[in-house]
Amino acid sequence: MRQKEISLNIRPLKPNDQEDIGDDHVGSSADTPLRADAFELDDEEKIVRIEKHFREIMHILGLDLTDDSLNGTPRRVAKMYVKEVFSGLNPLNRPHARLFENKYNYDQMLVEKDITFYSHCEHHFVPIYGKAHVAYFSSGKVIGLSKINRIVQYFAKRPQVQERLTVQIGKEIQRVLHTEDVGVVLDANHMCVASRGVGDTNSKTGTAYFSGKFTDENIKREFLNYINSINSK
Numbered sequence: 001m002r003q004k005e006i007s008l009n010i011r012p013l014k015p016n017d018q019e020d021i022g023d024d025h026v027g028s029s030a031d032t033p034l035r036a037d038a039f040e041l042d043d044e045e046k047i048v049r050i051e052k053h054f055r056e057i058m059h060i061l062g063l064d065l066t067d068d069s070l071n072g073t074p075r076r077v078a079k080m081y082v083k084e085v086f087s088g089l090n091p092l093n094r095p096h097a098r099l100f101e102n103k104y105n106y107d108q109m110l111v112e113k114d115i116t117f118y119s120h121c122e123h124h125f126v127p128i129y130g131k132a133h134v135a136y137f138s139s140g141k142v143i144g145l146s147k148i149n150r151i152v153q154y155f156a157k158r159p160q161v162q163e164r165l166t167v168q169i170g171k172e173i174q175r176v177l178h179t180e181d182v183g184v185v186l187d188a189n190h191m192c193v194a195s196r197g198v199g200d201t202n203s204k205t206g207t208a209y210f211s212g213k214f215t216d217e218n219i220k221r222e223f224l225n226y227i228n229s230i231n232s233k
């Protein structure tokens with residue numbers, strides 16, 4: 001079985017050397033740091049402005065933007081940022097989870113495993129991708145399984161650090177399901193580690209969020225054994 005590095009420490013930022021901190025991938029808060037005026041511009045205005053600035057970045061890099069292959073790139077990147085990969089910044093895109101009565105009186109752990117997610121490291125703006133495993137005990141209500149998937153995708157579609165993404169998913173599942181009993185494990189690859197910096201292509205990072213019954217060692221083990229029995233196939 002593969003060893004997981006469970007890192008739960010969300011340490012405060014030290015005031016000096018932001019660049020080193022970025023390379024260590026230390027997050028500063030469980031909330032995404034957004035400004036109060038984050039959504040004063042509408043999506044179309046954001047796309048126009050990002051396009052302009054991305055064109056400038058490409059120009060400074062020396063690229064010939066009159067080339068057919070490059071000409072549409074600034075607009076394409078701007079749309080992708082606003083409408084796709086960072087669409088989870090906008091609270092309007094937060095999934096509405098309809099609750100259902102737990103008619104079957106199912107009172108065991110429910111696990112939704114191997115949810116593939118794609119996110120972006122907020123320190124380098126390159127992909128973080130991997131699998132999320134979410135488990136909970138119903139407090140009398142359940143949600144459609146695809147909603148758990150949507151919640152994972154919503155928080156993944158932000159500039160992120162893996163620890164924060166894990167906590168945000170856990171807290172949202174708690175909020176939506178009115179239950180304290182939530183476990184979340186993320187197993188992810190960081191392109192900023194694999195393709196640059198130390199250039200380690202094999203390391204993975206594991207993070208976990210356990211609350212309520214999941215702080216019990218037996219419950220935690222049951223959940224982790226279930227995930228690992230799938231992953232070690």
Ligand SMILES: [Zn+2]
Nearest residue numbers: 121123124192
């Ligand atoms: Zn990074």
